[in-house]
Amino acid sequence: MKILSAASTISFCILFFSHSLHAYKEAIRYNELSTELSLRGIALPDGSGVSVTQVEAEETSGAGNFLPNSQNGQFSGKTITDKSGGGSSSGHATNVGRELYGNSQSISPGIQTVDAYSANSFINSAWRTGVPPTETNPLQNHSWVTWLSGGSPFSQPNAEMTVRMDYAAERDSFLPIAGLDNSDYPNPIPVRPTEIPPIYASIYNGISVGVSDSSHRTGTTKYDGIGRTKPEIVAPSDFTSFATPMVTSAAAFLIDAADGNSSADDPIVLKATLLAGADKAISTDWDQTTTRPIDEVYGAGELDIYESYFIQRAGQQASGSTLQARGWNLANLNNNGSHNYTITVPDGFELHDLSALITWNREVRYESNNWWETATFSASLADLSLQLSGANMTTHISNSPVDNIEHIWRGSGQALSAGSYTLTVATNRSVKYALAWRSRLYQDYALWQASSFSSATTLDLQDPGDDPDGDGIANLLEQAFGGDPETPEANIAPQYTIVEDGGNSYLQINFARPMHDNAIEYAVETTTDLEDSWSDSTDDVILFSIATESDGMERYTYRRTAPISGNNQAFLRVAVSQRQ
Numbered sequence: 001m002k003i004l005s006a007a008s009t010i011s012f013c014i015l016f017f018s019h020s021l022h023a024y025k026e027a028i029r030y031n032e033l034s035t036e037l038s039l040r041g042i043a044l045p046d047g048s049g050v051s052v053t054q055v056e057a058e059e060t061s062g063a064g065n066f067l068p069n070s071q072n073g074q075f076s077g078k079t080i081t082d083k084s085g086g087g088s089s090s091g092h093a094t095n096v097g098r099e100l101y102g103n104s105q106s107i108s109p110g111i112q113t114v115d116a117y118s119a120n121s122f123i124n125s126a127w128r129t130g131v132p133p134t135e136t137n138p139l140q141n142h143s144w145v146t147w148l149s150g151g152s153p154f155s156q157p158n159a160e161m162t163v164r165m166d167y168a169a170e171r172d173s174f175l176p177i178a179g180l181d182n183s184d185y186p187n188p189i190p191v192r193p194t195e196i197p198p199i200y201a202s203i204y205n206g207i208s209v210g211v212s213d214s215s216h217r218t219g220t221t222k223y224d225g226i227g228r229t230k231p232e233i234v235a236p237s238d239f240t241s242f243a244t245p246m247v248t249s250a251a252a253f254l255i256d257a258a259d260g261n262s263s264a265d266d267p268i269v270l271k272a273t274l275l276a277g278a279d280k281a282i283s284t285d286w287d288q289t290t291t292r293p294i295d296e297v298y299g300a301g302e303l304d305i306y307e308s309y310f311i312q313r314a315g316q317q318a319s320g321s322t323l324q325a326r327g328w329n330l331a332n333l334n335n336n337g338s339h340n341y342t343i344t345v346p347d348g349f350e351l352h353d354l355s356a357l358i359t360w361n362r363e364v365r366y367e368s369n370n371w372w373e374t375a376t377f378s379a380s381l382a383d384l385s386l387q388l389s390g391a392n393m394t395t396h397i398s399n400s401p402v403d404n405i406e407h408i409w410r411g412s413g414q415a416l417s418a419g420s421y422t423l424t425v426a427t428n429r430s431v432k433y434a435l436a437w438r439s440r441l442y443q444d445y446a447l448w449q450a451s452s453f454s455s456a457t458t459l460d461l462q463d464p465g466d467d468p469d470g471d472g473i474a475n476l477l478e479q480a481f482g483g484d485p486e487t488p489e490a491n492i493a494p495q496y497t498i499v500e501d502g503g504n505s506y507l508q509i510n511f512a513r514p515m516h517d518n519a520i521e522y523a524v525e526t527t528t529d530l531e532d533s534w535s536d537s538t539d540d541v542i543l544f545s546i547a548t549e550s551d552g553m554e555r556y557t558y559r560r561t562a563p564i565s566g567n568n569q570a571f572l573r574v575a576v577s578q579r580q
């Protein structure tokens, strides 16, 4: 058997970054998460303690240049080990490293230990024909692609590599993350077909990555389990080479956030958490069918570290329990077994954007490694399904015959109304699976109105500006601050405080608001002269903290940025409006 040199997925223009280096952090909602954790007084994870394996094609074939440049300022303080030996630095590997563990460029700058391999040495070791060596790192990044020779790209040599990767991933409990090919790579190259996922993007027990603008080669797998949909997720880069480490970096971020919880950082839980959190708004064309769990181009959607973080943080919730809005589980099922989870939507509410996803590894058995024959493996896959049912809906099933993912997405027009629902995971044989989900409890004014007034309040007193209980708080404000429109109450109004901080005094305003989505926008505004116009600019007033209270309420505190001095006067107010 002849092996082709591994081909890099990228063209030379990768050395130029024409777009803002940090723009992707906005797109994957890292900035929003960072701000919110700060407001809540929660430490921001950064991948600390996570070590990674980075496999790179040589930038110039035969030149040995596959290492991240250890002199790059993004890598100061890190230990990058040349595991293949004799390597020199590569611009491609350096740029992958910047996204994966760069000190300011990545979302996991706490990654300190990097094991770097050349792709050729990697696949010419036992990862191609023998028994793969033990992987001690929890994450492997593959920003390179190849197909093995042998005439057909659908041939057995490709399957020999994917089956070994899946075997090692399960045996050593790590998560391989691999890019698809870019669609604009100069062609034709006969062994690089346009439509099929390459090695290692065709693996089961990992994640394959495309780009958010869809300029990757999509298609279903053509060997070793035909018809599986790839990629599983996309990320906002011009090239799959740099989208892939964004996902690996996000996985490191979640491992750090798991804080030693060995179920939360299990590879299939990480995969489910990343995919269930992914953003469908990346395309209006995103769709799925009963037998195709994810979109043909965008997979589960675009990486969304905000949702994935809060899925993990909501915690493990066992089968049989009533689920919170977000969460995950890792569980075992027996032959022909099933697990039920209850989703309860309270009266007066709807549940929006439910994304529930299960994944499980394919099982790979090591058959032989006698010295006179090649090591052989046999693989098999359990067939699971995921179903959502309830009295108020047509049963929604995800049951692919080939994929090791099932997914239910209830987007626009598919909200769940008040009632009880059952999420069912079923299998044909014993399996360990991970489930992750997210959703949003929703109550706009119409839903609130329908559930907040008794017959004692006539319809003409139920408008947003009315005040039927005469407490000076209009109905819309009652909804905004969690009040009862039929009970006079004063303590729900925003409260003012003056606080000392760093030798200065500041004027603050705080109020409680419901944790659910109430379709209300809050703007805190300030002025020093009631005759001036009010300002909600962050130059003048900032959100200072968010604190959880009882009964599903949270207290938001805003502060004027300018300290109090002399006899100055200043005013703060909360403006409330219905979201359009």
Ligand SMILES: [Ca+2]
Pocket (backbone or CB within 6 Å): 383, 384, 385, 398, 399, 400, 401, 402, 406
């Ligand atoms: Ca299935």
Ligand SMILES: [Ca+2]
Pocket (backbone or CB within 6 Å): 466, 467, 468, 469, 470, 471, 472, 473, 474, 475, 478, 484, 485
């Ligand atoms: Ca009132």
Ligand SMILES: [Ca+2]
Pocket (backbone or CB within 6 Å): 469, 471, 473, 478, 483, 484, 485, 486, 487, 488, 489
């Ligand atoms: Ca009231």
